[in-house]
Amino acid sequence: xxxxxxxxxxxxxxxxxxxxxxxxxxxxxxxxxxxxxxxxxxxxxxxxxxxxxxxxxxxxxxxxxxxxxxxxxxxxxxxxxxxxxxxxxxxxxxxxxxxxxxxxxxxxxxxxxxxxxxxxxxxxxxxxxxxxxxxxxxxxxxxxxxxxxxxxxxxxxxxxxxxxxxxxxxxxxxxxxxxxxxxxxxxxxxxxxxxxxxxxxxxxxxxxxxxxxxxxxxxxxxxxxxxxxxxxxxxxxxxxxxxxxxxxxxxxxxxxxxxxxxxxxxxxxxxxxxxxxxxxxxxxxxxxxxxxxxxxxxxxxxxxxxxxxxxxxxxxxxxxxxxxxxxxxxxxxxxxxxxxxxxxxxxxxxxxxxxxxxxxxxxxxxxxxxxxxxxxxxxxxxxxxxxxxxxxxxxxxxxxxxxxxxxxxxxxxxxxxxxxxxxxxxxxxxxxxxxxxxxxxxxxxxxxxxxxxxxxxxxxxxxxxxxxxxxxxxxxxxxxxxxxxxxxxxxxxxxxxxxxxxxxxxxxxxxxxxxxxxxxxxxxxxxxxxxxxxxxxxxxxxxxxxxxxxxxxxxxxxxxxxxxxxxxxxxxxxxxxxxxxxxxxxxxxxxxxxxxxxxxxxxxxxxxxxxxxxxxxxxxxxxxxxxxxxxxxxxxxxxxxxxxxxxxxxxxxxxxxxxxxxxxxxxxxxxxxxxxxxxxxxxxxxxxxxxxxxxxxxxxxxxxxxxxxxxxxxxxxxxxxxxxxxxxxxxxxxxxxxxxxxxxxxxxxxxxxxxxxxxxxxxxxxxxxxxxxxxxxxxxxxxxxxxxxxxxxxxxxxxxxxxxxxxxxxxxxxxxxxxxxxxxxxxxxxxxxxxxxxxxxxxxxxxxxxxxxxxxxxxxxxxxxxxxxxxxxxxxxxxxxxxxxxxxxxxxxxxxxxxxxxxx
Numbered sequence: 001x002x003x004x005x006x007x008x009x010x011x012x013x014x015x016x017x018x019x020x021x022x023x024x025x026x027x028x029x030x031x032x033x034x035x036x037x038x039x040x041x042x043x044x045x046x047x048x049x050x051x052x053x054x055x056x057x058x059x060x061x062x063x064x065x066x067x068x069x070x071x072x073x074x075x076x077x078x079x080x081x082x083x084x085x086x087x088x089x090x091x092x093x094x095x096x097x098x099x100x101x102x103x104x105x106x107x108x109x110x111x112x113x114x115x116x117x118x119x120x121x122x123x124x125x126x127x128x129x130x131x132x133x134x135x136x137x138x139x140x141x142x143x144x145x146x147x148x149x150x151x152x153x154x155x156x157x158x159x160x161x162x163x164x165x166x167x168x169x170x171x172x173x174x175x176x177x178x179x180x181x182x183x184x185x186x187x188x189x190x191x192x193x194x195x196x197x198x199x200x201x202x203x204x205x206x207x208x209x210x211x212x213x214x215x216x217x218x219x220x221x222x223x224x225x226x227x228x229x230x231x232x233x234x235x236x237x238x239x240x241x242x243x244x245x246x247x248x249x250x251x252x253x254x255x256x257x258x259x260x261x262x263x264x265x266x267x268x269x270x271x272x273x274x275x276x277x278x279x280x281x282x283x284x285x286x287x288x289x290x291x292x293x294x295x296x297x298x299x300x301x302x303x304x305x306x307x308x309x310x311x312x313x314x315x316x317x318x319x320x321x322x323x324x325x326x327x328x329x330x331x332x333x334x335x336x337x338x339x340x341x342x343x344x345x346x347x348x349x350x351x352x353x354x355x356x357x358x359x360x361x362x363x364x365x366x367x368x369x370x371x372x373x374x375x376x377x378x379x380x381x382x383x384x385x386x387x388x389x390x391x392x393x394x395x396x397x398x399x400x401x402x403x404x405x406x407x408x409x410x411x412x413x414x415x416x417x418x419x420x421x422x423x424x425x426x427x428x429x430x431x432x433x434x435x436x437x438x439x440x441x442x443x444x445x446x447x448x449x450x451x452x453x454x455x456x457x458x459x460x461x462x463x464x465x466x467x468x469x470x471x472x473x474x475x476x477x478x479x480x481x482x483x484x485x486x487x488x489x490x491x492x493x494x495x496x497x498x499x500x501x502x503x504x505x506x507x508x509x510x511x512x513x514x515x516x517x518x519x520x521x522x523x524x525x526x527x528x529x530x531x532x533x534x535x536x537x538x539x540x541x542x543x544x545x546x547x548x549x550x551x552x553x554x555x556x557x558x559x560x561x562x563x564x565x566x567x568x569x570x571x572x573x574x575x576x577x578x579x580x581x582x583x584x585x586x587x588x589x590x591x592x593x594x595x596x597x598x599x600x601x602x603x604x605x606x607x608x609x610x611x612x613x614x615x616x617x618x619x620x621x622x623x624x625x626x627x628x629x630x631x632x633x634x635x636x637x638x639x640x641x642x643x644x645x646x647x648x649x650x651x652x653x654x655x656x657x658x659x660x661x662x663x664x665x666x667x668x669x670x671x672x673x674x675x676x677x678x679x680x681x682x683x684x685x686x687x688x689x690x691x692x693x694x695x696x697x698x699x700x701x702x703x704x705x706x707x708x709x710x711x712x713x714x715x716x717x718x719x720x721x722x723x724x725x726x727x728x729x730x731x732x733x734x735x736x737x738x739x740x741x742x743x744x745x746x747x748x749x750x751x752x753x754x755x756x757x758x759x760x761x762x763x764x765x766x767x768x769x770x771x772x773x774x775x776x777x778x779x780x781x782x783x784x785x786x787x788x789x790x791x792x793x794x795x796x797x798x799x800x801x802x803x804x805x806x807x808x809x810x811x812x813x814x815x816x817x818x819x820x821x822x823x824x825x826x827x828x829x830x831x832x833x834x835x836x837x838x839x840x841x842x843x844x845x846x847x848x849x850x851x852x853x854x855x856x857x858x859x860x861x862x863x864x865x866x867x868x869x870x871x872x873x874x875x876x877x878x879x880x881x882x883x884x885x886x887x888x889x890x891x892x893x894x895x896x897x898x899x900x901x902x903x904x
Contacts, residue, residue: 003310003319005348006071007040008059009051009081013151013201017056022046024094024350028060030076031343031359032212032323033189033196035182036101038079044093056081058099059200060346066319074318075197075204078102103198105152106182109143113177121432124174128407128431131167132194134158136205139181154203161194162204163211169193172407172429172471195324212324217338223315224328224336225306225358230315233307233357234330240265244273249286254807257286259418260736263543283476302332304339304360317344317356329360402442402490402497405471406431410486410503414510414596417477419734420548421774422596424478424507426486430500432471433490437498444468444490444497449475453797454483454504459815461797479775479795480509480596510548513600514592515539517552522588522608528578529608531588535572537600547733548594555602557587570711582612595774735760747771753778767793821847829901837894841874841884844899849879856881856901862893869893 007020024041038060042052060077063069083098111125119126127135133156144150156162171193175184185205188194195212196205206212216223225231245264249257306329310316321327323341331337339360346356408430417423428449436442447466452458463475468490478484483506490497515537523530531554536542551570556577557563567575569590580586587607592600694705704716714729724746734740743757751771758765762785768778776793780801791801791814800814816830826846835842846854860871860883869888873881883897 003062003064003313003316003354005060005062005346005354008061008071008073009048010057010059012056012080017051018048020048020051020058022048023348025348026060027345027347028077028079029343029345030074030323032341034186035104036076036079038097038099038101040097040099042095042097044095049093052081052084052095052097057102058097062318064316064319066316073200075199075322076101078198078200080104101198102152102201103182103185103196103203105149106185106203107180109139109148109181111139111175111177111179112142112146120177121174121434124176126172126174126407126431128172129170129409130172130407131158131170132188133161133167133205135171135173135175135184135188136181139184140203143181151201152203153201154205156203156205161206161211163206165207165210168207169411170409172409172431174432197323212322213340214325215338216321217326217328222328223321223325225308225313225315225330226336227330227334230308230313231306231330232309232355233305234334235305235307236302236332237305238302238332240267244271246270247273247275250274250276251286254805255283255286257283262736263537263539263546265541265543304331306330306358306360308356308358310354310356317346317358329358331360400436400438400440400442400492401495402433402444402492403435403437403439404498405433405447405488405490405500408486408488408500408503410505412478412505412507414480414508415476416510416546416548416594418547420546420595422480422510422548423476424480424482425474425476426478426484426505426507427472427474428486428488429472430488432469433497436492442492444492445494446491447471447473447488448491448496449473449486449488450499451475451478451484451486453795454485458797460487461815478507480507482507482795510594510596511598512594513598514545514549514594515543516600517590517592517603518542519604520554520588520590520606522606524608524610527580527582527610527612528576529580529586529610531567531575531577533569533572533575533590535569537592545592546594548596550593550595552590552592553599555589555591559585559587563587563589570709580610582610585609734758735763744773824848824851825903826850827903830899832896832898835895835897838892839895840886840892841882842895842897843880843882844897845880846878846901850903852878852903854878854881854901855904856899858883858897858899860885860895860897862888862895864888864893871895 005026007023007026009017009020011017020040020042022043023046024043026038026040028036028038030036038058040052040058042049058079058081059073060079061071061073063071079099079101081097081099084095085098086093086095113120114125127138136156137154137158140149140152140154144152154162160166185194185196189196189208192208194205194208195210196203197212198204227234243265245262245266246258246260249259251257308317315321315327321341323344325341326338327341328336329339331339341358342361343359344356345358346354348354408428411427411429413425414422415425430447433444433447434441445468447468447470448462449464449466450460451463452460464473466473483504485502485504487499487502489499518534518536518538521532521534523532533552534542535545537545537549551568553565554567554569554575555563556566566577569575577586585607586609587605589605590603693707695707696702696704700718700721702718704718706714707716710729712729712731714727716725716727718725726746727742727744729742731740731742732738738761740758740760742759745755747754748771753768754771754773755766755768756773758767764781764783766779766781767776768780769775770777776795778792778794780789780791780793782789787803787805789801789803791799793799793801801812803811803813816828817826820831822829826848829846831844833842833844854876856873856876858873858881862869869886871883871885874884875882881899881901885892885895
């Protein structure tokens, strides 16, 4: 039984009408994340035409051997007969019907304002900290309560998707009144939050890239579409219109970040892009956006369409694979690779022949889609627009406390900084505050986002702030692998509001593996196998490895046993494999590993066998291992031990041309035979010394130049016989087109720290790092063309530094010592204190008698809405100061005292 299709007519939201048995032609398109479509050609003279005379529904059904002859309606195969066309003078009675998928009518369900109009924010309806299912069910329940789209059912809930899995995301969004359900469905799908489809008249919604993202391209029995069997046509369209190799991100104020992609395909040289990102205030987010834009623009954009047949196909559409699945199919150039099915289109012609085509995305285009979704999440979208004509709230009297923001959500992700280290970035969103704690309307000036390491007693820090109309914020860098707690509050006319509920979020590590390494090349000589790698990765064309690349593993197998790891490349070069038997194949492949430990898929394999040094007829007969077999040479032909002496060799009888390469080895030269007197003064002038590294001694105190395993030109200094050394080296991977000098110390006794100095053309840094030299762990000095900063870096809980840049202003990050004895030479003392009621003043001492004159700046408050007392700084010397206040409200009420004292 072959694969077949048919059309069945239904009443609108009702029972089956009958079979549409004689279509002239029809074509059904079933895309992922969009509205399916059906076009049908039918004659008014054909049986079943009466079912098309009025509006209704059409189902596409299939049958095959696997269905046992039963007709099955697949997902996204129910259509609405709402459009028609034809020519009344056409004697054939031919008519054409345009039928969108059943989900199309979701555009007829729009969002109404709530009963309580006071909950609107700038005319928009808030959805605070809720799942996609909660938003969609709100549309459906309210719309169907009004009698809208009564036939559309759904099988997801506010807590679980249609597969029964808990929703992966929560959202804080503000939606325009009048937006329709279909627009929301497609928007959520484009952001990667959901996948959706219909089964008959039931809407099914899933977490993005889960149920509708099956991997059928791997495993023991992959779905593989082949030319001549499953695929009949393979048109390809490509363009370089969007290509670029450099991008300049203009953030808020003077923030500018330029990022280059050295691996971009640039047949005409450097191409540039510019992207203005108002609201982006931190360099990490700007760099992240730039890298994602460049990743999407680094190559030719290719669209793959594959015509399919069902007559002799091994795999059938809708049965063996469906939209969203990853399958093996011929990619660009016809090479089999994992591709994602983005749309299935099926046709049936006048002769009843079933055919169709697929729209496929390769893994690079799928990665680009994910990057675009991530950028949309950073920039996107939970912010509400202002200026929609809503009557402004009245001016707020001063001093009122804003209510706590609701619906705080934090979306974390990891990115790789310009030095190749994984860093964390978050995008936070929350509900706008429109009232004070007494439910009276209030205007908010700013929002403050605070964070801390999620441990008891860790201090809170304000990490960023936004304007009062902006309820989203981004921040970076954060330490990956740590859980941070976040909270936000509103500020109105200087009065800080109540904090939101605290939300704890794990900052993920980088999980993106490096590109697959290019295929190693193999050669063999003198019984040795040489594995050579050019240091590049497939992305998809060969290009430099990304900045976070660490090493490439080398695997070898004899074709019987599993491949084992035998070595690694830090950069391109050759690796020597010795001790393999003659004539037996050895197969090699590589995988790439980044600094976060992510490992790529394996490269293509290469196979080689060693070649004997002598003819195989001699092996075991004349030559046995390292010996000549006894009896194979007659006595007169033998050269016995010490039979050839120096006296028997005439002066200059052996010329260099008669010595084969590598024939004179170290063990053949008598100890002490080569002396300084035997080497001409100019013997190595202008020569290149290769092979073993140069060292002043084999062990103990020594200097080593270009030691084995060094990834870059390097010199090491060993102070003793241990393995703890200092190092100088030059690198070319830090800044494009620049040579970078790097000095690193050895580790301390506790193996907790090491220091590193980096010098490039426009960048210099001195930093105490951890023992592995891959994370900050102490003091820092960093100088560039645009800024300088000095301070201490470990993680976000304790970092502190001064920042200087071209703006002519200075910034300090961190905290000041609070009310402690810092010694007689401290430059600044700061603190705060609370004084109980009934007292008329307080005396504060510095702990030490300071060596210079002190200038205290003090303020006193008691929390009253209006002033009801006065106060004065009544005494100050090098040991402390005294502040006193008057009776307020009839008593000496409690006071809060804040001060800042500088020595001058």
